[in-house]
Amino acid sequence: MKKQKWIILATAAGLLAATGASAAGLVEKVTGQLRGDISVTVNGEQTQLHPVYIDGKAYIPVRDAADALGYGVSWNHKQLDLTSKDAPTETADYVMTSGVVASATATADGGVRLEVLGTGLNPWIILTADAKTKIADADGKAIAVGDLKAGMHIVAEYGPVIAMSYPGQSHAASVTVTAERLVKESAVYSIEKADGGWKIQFSELKDGVDTPVLALQSGKETRLVDKEGRPADWTQIKPGTPVRAYYGPTAAEGAAAPIDTLVILEEQPTAEQIAAYREIAWKLVPKEQMPHLLTKKNEAQVAVIDPDSAGLMPAGDAEKKRVEEIKAAGGKLIAVYYSTDQDALIGPLTIVFDPETEKLLGFFMRR
Known part of the structure; x- marks a missing residue:
């Protein structure tokens, strides 16, 4: 961002308009009255400035006034420049994603490499979180970088530099953990439409027989994606389809737990x-x-x-x-x-x- 800058051009027309001088001359001797009984404040704070009144108009010294207002003055006889002394703070253009951590791998320098399947510009992104990353839960309580793990639902800001790889890779400026999900990776035992969404069951082999052991239910907020974070179609899932489910919290006994994100693990058409x-x-x-x-x-x-x-x-x-x-x-x-x-x-x-x-x-x- 550029510094704020005011430019006052000392043109003949400008001087005539400012002083009321006639066109007969650019310089005219005037008489004014210094009013020490009138003070000037800036943002409620007293200054040492006092105005001079000429023809009923109040004037104050440019250099002293500019200094009080936080500007520097540059004068070259033809142009007067007022430039802000304090440059505005640069704001990085971060990209945001909201999604589930598919994997979390420790790095050699003590950070964590997060594979995130989420929403936003890059539905599949690799983010590195380290000591420079601000990490907290939804209540603002700090979380150690080593405590980040698969199954967490996060909101992250990253960039502005993103490596031109696939998936893209970048540094996480901030990570907010909004929830922790349970993870189930297995082949689907059964799938059917239910309660305005889809009900999926997983099974385990008990006494040589496939027996349903876990039921999950999709809802309006459930995301169904392929391994690269691209939207998938529920009709593509059938008994035997390998998936990874991020779900929870756990439901009451006998009820299906809600699905946050379901990832189809086999190769899928777009x-x-x-x-x-x-x-x-x-x-x-x-x-x-x-x-x-x-x-x-x-x-x-x-x-x-x-x-x-x-x-x-x-x-x-x-x-x-x-x-x-x-x-x-x-x-x-x-x-x-x-x-x-x-x-x-x-x-x-x-x-x-x-x-x-x-x-x-x-x-x-x-x-």
Whole structure:
């Protein structure tokens, strides 16, 4: 920020306007009255300034007045400069994020490297917190940098320098811990719509049987993201999908605990890709299958799959060759799934695409 600066130009017109002198001359001898009984205050504080009255107007010495007001004076016979003595404090342009700490790793210099999945300019960011970072809880109580850990929900200010890497990396100027969440990383046992959101269950093997042990419930504030912090789609989650849930506080026994953030850990198409493939696939659903569909157009699951998945039937020789090329290159395919009222007999309808061209490659064989 620049210093405040006033410039008074000593032009003929300016002098005439200020003194009322005639155009006959720029310099005129005047008589004034020094009023020692009148004092000048600045912000309520007394000064040693006293005005001189000339033709009913009060005048005070520029240099003394400027000093009292916190300005420096520079005079070069043609221009009078008044410059603020105290330069305004520079304010750094920090970036803010609010989200969950996905991981916290100690650094060699005693700091902590935080992987944050949050909102703001960078949904996935690596922040370094150290002795220079102001760290506190929501009540302003100081927190040691070594106490930062995964599962904490934080609001952080970072920057202004951000490394041009992916994800971006920067220094945290401040970290406010607003809550601590419990963490559960596992495959989903079941998922269903419930209470205006989604209810997810996790299970454990007990006596050789998968038994539900934890139920979580999404709400309006729940964030569903992929590993890079990008928004994901709830319809992409199915039994067996690996996820990491940040949840809590714990709910009453028998009730589902609220989810703060749910991270899908397997490779996922982006939200834009999901929308595009749903549109393309819907046009390729065989007409005879339309009456049997249970999945709505905008609820079809779109997944990344391996090209050697069992049951894939290429649509033709060219498509078969393309699948082999993708397999040889270590690439992936995109599959769009539809549930039908015939799934129990012949399985779901699955349409497969080339992720590079978005063209149809084939279908999964139904029993």
